[in-house]
Amino acid sequence: MTTTQTSPRLHLPGVDDPTCLSRRGGGLCRRAQVARIVLATAARRAGVDLLWPDGSPVGSGEPAPGRPAVEIRRPRDFLERVAHDPKIGIGEAYMAGDWRAAPGTDLASAMVPFAERIEAFLPPWLHRLRFVVDRRPPRTDNSPAGARRHIEAHYDLSNDMFATFLDPSMSYSSARFDLSLPREGQDLQDAQLRKIDAVLDAARVGPGSRVLEIGTGWGSLAVRAARRGARVVTLTLSAEQASLARERVERAGVADRVSIRLQDYREVDGSYDAVVSVEMVEAVGEAYWPAYFRAIDERLAPGGVAAVQAILMSHQRLRTTRRSYGWINKHIFPGGIIPSMEAIEAVTREHTDLRVQSVERFGADYAETLRRWRERFLGEWDRIEARGFDAVFRRRWEFYLAFCQAGFTGGAIDVGLIRLERP
DSSP states (O other): OOOOOOOOOOOOOTTTGGGGGTTTTTOOOHHHHHHHHHHHHHHHHHHHHHOOOOBSSSSSSOOTTTTTEEEEHHHHHHHHHHHHHHHHHHHHHHHHHHHEEEEOHHHHHHHHHHHHHHTTTTTTHTTTTTEEEEEEOOOOOOSHHHHHOOOOOOOOSSSHHHHHHHHOOOEEEEEOOTTTTTTGGSSSHHHHHHHHHHHHHHOOTTTTTTTEEEETTTHHHHHHHHHTTTTTEESSSHHHHHHHHHHHHHTTTOOEEEEEEEEEETTTOEEEEEEESOOGGGOGGGGGGGHHHHHHHHHEEEEEEEEEEEEEOOHHHHHHHHHHOOHHHHHHHTTTTOOOOHHHHHHHHHHOEEEEEEEEEHHHHHHHHHHHHHHHHHHHHHHHHTTTTOOHHHHHHHHHHHHHHHHHHSSEEEEEEEEEEEE
């Protein structure tokens, strides 16, 4: 293994290097030596070439033309990070510049083969040894006060930063493309408005409807509902989002029909014909899923309909990962967890009178949405950097967007529009 440094190490604020990196004389600890073997085996099974800085392959075999390839630029740093915290170390190693997609390989494309095989990489007996590498999550506070802190940590970064890579509707959730046409050639804003209309249609929102939205975003759904003649109460915990959403509602000329509140979903009152919530349940936390769906049930008027757009994972994966702590939890969405459809059905059955009536899945649309966001984020990096964001932030968000794109492309995660009603 060559240990030639080919890139400067980026300082990662708040991230402690593995103690083994301070070993005298260098060299790899025993865990890192095992990690090298495991990574080489996993990459070979996935059909991805791992390359040392000099271009030689990690493990046996030779690189194959046309196969995705990853360059390990700082071998010792990379292996020690991955060895001592596998679920977090891969992402932090990318943030630090320890590895990158090889020239000619897209970052998401390098991760797709792993996402496609995420539940088949390890034999069942080895899953029982996850405790060896899984880090228990820190105590999560998703109370109203804790949820506000979590939302602020992500959504209050900067409205201007989000505007650089989102479409003009400022929709930060999966678009829905016209399936009769190639996704790549379609306008993202049109696809986002199609998504909003699908949510409103599922909830039967029309003239005179009383609508509660849990999770305002930047106000596009509220505006669209008001233009249908509905009256909307929309909730957010992000002061930055609320401020811009109010401006957008005013500019749209529907301020008389939209009330934007800095309020937790557990604190709202009133009765509504429709309750809508787009990609909010992922931030709620498993312990609070009953409270979230109970709030929807309690606010829904007789005969009303709820429409919830949610990112989903398989129930098997939820069961094996629900008590672990990953890179996304630490660096992007503190306190978050993705539900399964089985979990949603069980929670609503046990804690509410609501029942799932239909689910429309469109994970491939999310993969394309994320591809567009990442392309724009990187293309607009000079503008983002000028707002005070550094190279670590760039690599963190590049990895986040590519990681999620790979998950949807490879089928490790999905997204669905769920319609709920009382029988």
